[in-house]
Amino acid sequence: MRSEQARAQRYIPFGHKLMMTYCVFIIIPVMLAGYVANTLLVRSIEERTRDTSAGTLKQMKDNIYYRMQDMERISDMLYFDTTLADHLRHYEAGWVSYTATTKYVVPRIQTALEAANSKIWMSVYLHNETLREIYSLHANGDPLAGPNSAFDLYHIYRIAEKPWYRQFPKEKYGDTLEWRQIEDDTKYAHISLLRRIVDTKKFVQVNEMGFIRIRVRLADLFASVDSAKIGSGSSIYLLDGEGRIVPLTGQMDRSAGQPLSESRKKGHIVIEEHLEQLDLRIVALIPSSITDAAANNIRLWTIMACVAGCVMFSVVGLFISRYFARKVTKIVSVVDSFQEGDFGKRVQFKGKDEFSRISLALNDMGQNIGSLIREVYMTNIQKKEAELESLQAQINPHFLYNTLSSISRLARFGEVDKLHRMVLDLAKFYRLTLNEGRIIIPIRDEIEQVEAYINIQRTKFGEGLKVYYDIDPALYDYETVKLILQPFVENVLEHGLYGERIHLRIVGHLQDSSRTIVFKIIDDGVGINHETLRSLFDPSESLNVGLGIRNVHQRIRLHYGDDYGVAVSSGMGIGTAVVIRIPAKPMERARAVS
Numbered sequence: 001m002r003s004e005q006a007r008a009q010r011y012i013p014f015g016h017k018l019m020m021t022y023c024v025f026i027i028i029p030v031m032l033a034g035y036v037a038n039t040l041l042v043r044s045i046e047e048r049t050r051d052t053s054a055g056t057l058k059q060m061k062d063n064i065y066y067r068m069q070d071m072e073r074i075s076d077m078l079y080f081d082t083t084l085a086d087h088l089r090h091y092e093a094g095w096v097s098y099t100a101t102t103k104y105v106v107p108r109i110q111t112a113l114e115a116a117n118s119k120i121w122m123s124v125y126l127h128n129e130t131l132r133e134i135y136s137l138h139a140n141g142d143p144l145a146g147p148n149s150a151f152d153l154y155h156i157y158r159i160a161e162k163p164w165y166r167q168f169p170k171e172k173y174g175d176t177l178e179w180r181q182i183e184d185d186t187k188y189a190h191i192s193l194l195r196r197i198v199d200t201k202k203f204v205q206v207n208e209m210g211f212i213r214i215r216v217r218l219a220d221l222f223a224s225v226d227s228a229k230i231g232s233g234s235s236i237y238l239l240d241g242e243g244r245i246v247p248l249t250g251q252m253d254r255s256a257g258q259p260l261s262e263s264r265k266k267g268h269i270v271i272e273e274h275l276e277q278l279d280l281r282i283v284a285l286i287p288s289s290i291t292d293a294a295a296n297n298i299r300l301w302t303i304m305a306c307v308a309g310c311v312m313f314s315v316v317g318l319f320i321s322r323y324f325a326r327k328v329t330k331i332v333s334v335v336d337s338f339q340e341g342d343f344g345k346r347v348q349f350k351g352k353d354e355f356s357r358i359s360l361a362l363n364d365m366g367q368n369i370g371s372l373i374r375e376v377y378m379t380n381i382q383k384k385e386a387e388l389e390s391l392q393a394q395i396n397p398h399f400l401y402n403t404l405s406s407i408s409r410l411a412r413f414g415e416v417d418k419l420h421r422m423v424l425d426l427a428k429f430y431r432l433t434l435n436e437g438r439i440i441i442p443i444r445d446e447i448e449q450v451e452a453y454i455n456i457q458r459t460k461f462g463e464g465l466k467v468y469y470d471i472d473p474a475l476y477d478y479e480t481v482k483l484i485l486q487p488f489v490e491n492v493l494e495h496g497l498y499g500e501r502i503h504l505r506i507v508g509h510l511q512d513s514s515r516t517i518v519f520k521i522i523d524d525g526v527g528i529n530h531e532t533l534r535s536l537f538d539p540s541e542s543l544n545v546g547l548g549i550r551n552v553h554q555r556i557r558l559h560y561g562d563d564y565g566v567a568v569s570s571g572m573g574i575g576t577a578v579v580i581r582i583p584a585k586p587m588e589r590a591r592a593v594s
Helices: 002-008 014-042 045-079 082-089 095-114 288-339 354-413 416-437 443-464 486-495 530-535 547-560
Strands: 120-126 150-155 178-180 190-199 207-217 235-239 268-275 280-287 440-442 465-471 479-481 502-511 516-523 565-571 575-583
Touching: 014 288, 045 095, 045 120, 045 190, 045 207, 045 268, 045 280, 045 288, 082 095, 082 190, 082 207, 095 120, 095 150, 268 288, 280 288, 288 354, 354 416, 354 443, 416 443, 440 443, 443 465, 443 479, 443 486, 443 502, 479 547, 486 502, 486 516, 486 547, 486 575, 530 565, 547 565, 547 575
Parallel strands: 120 150, 465 502
Antiparallel strands: 120 207, 178 190, 190 207, 235 280, 268 280, 440 479, 502 516, 516 575, 565 575
8 A cells, every 4th residue: 555655656646747847848937038128229219209209299389380381371462462451542532432342441351351261350540541440349359259260340549558569670561570469369369460461662761651460269270289198197278478377268267367386297297399489488388107107018028029938938838748638638638528418438648657547437427427327317217217107107096986887877778789889999099008018199189098988977967068270280290298187177177067057168279379279178067176276286285186187297207308208287167277388399100109
């Protein structure tokens, strides 16, 4: 005994072998390669993130300049229009000024408005006071609140004393213009393009003939500024020359007009772009978490690269572990066969290790379990057949006793014709019942048995018994356990008769949805009281009540399972309905033999 135990311990366990293989060929190289790769790659993450974000911010700046150039192009349409200058140069009142305004000045301004890609409001201030003013009142205060672009035409005296007009720089032909927030631009988050209209006829001296103010929303000018383009959690601020936050909408928040505090910059990467023409700065705050996310992404790629290395190392380890894997696979296949009920499969291993011991144990267990299952199976079959035969034996003598009693009464009263018919029907009934010892018969034979029995009872009851058949002919070729209908017809005639007449209906049909055959035996007799009905399927209540019903119910369940059987419903003075359910199985000759 001790020698066998000693031999059983002379090998390295399978788990240790597999663990050492992975440690030597996979885990150690992977950990080393992953550490080195992650250390080298993470160092460049912040710099690359900064460069990418700076490029995005530069693109936003270019988009802003493109929109500014679009506004400047609108002003060029008036600035370089020599015909417009000719009309503004004539100071003739009356019809001449009216014609100049309506025929050229106003249409020219409207053409410029239609060429704009954004909604704008253009205010034109003219030195020529012979041209009439055209303007509208803004009830809501914001001239850009309307649905379309629009314009005003004023005389120059309206802005002559404005500081922004007086401080406008000296004209350099074709170049002088300014982008500024003046008057109520800050309130409504607008910005204005300011530019003169000059007389270009005299090249020695450029004379001012008017002034243009084009208002546009900051939100439209800075539409391309979107923090989502930089990264999740990033923020973009517009700062003026003094470092204060400029709101992009007319709704002022707490931070509007306040400097960008250092607390907001904390934990962020700060990137700036200066808009020289607007004297504004775009400041982007990128959270360090984006850098961390990028580092995690690099780490993920590093892990994936390490996994690829593991695959290559696994090829080497495969030759070592394959020896053990084959044995595990064979053992698992045997266990799976056992689970599926096949206990005849065996496994054999050479050598003296855990696998050899497991194979011997599995082989012995399979052989023992298979023998036990076959023994139990045969025992259960024999028990089931004995129960069926016992139940059948209880029904046949009961019916025979009742029939012979009726024959005795007929003989006593000398009713030879009725006696002759009853004997013939009894012979037919038992011929169909015995039927060479078959337990399973066609439904056609079962119906003939019931008809033979009812013919016997008609001899006894005469015209007082009315029977109606509603049997689907398609059921005749299906199988059934014999004598499942006659006991219930007998119960009706023995216990359900009310007076001298009774009506009986026998129904049979197929439920296609569940593939179940349903028989119903319905009578209009006295019915069954509640206590008796409750005890029909419980032999502990009374051994004498419901014996035939229980026999049929148990025979059906023994043969077809617990999903089938008998159900009874009844009402006193109304009648009784019996429902019998069996599976729809076509009759086969091989299955007809008991």
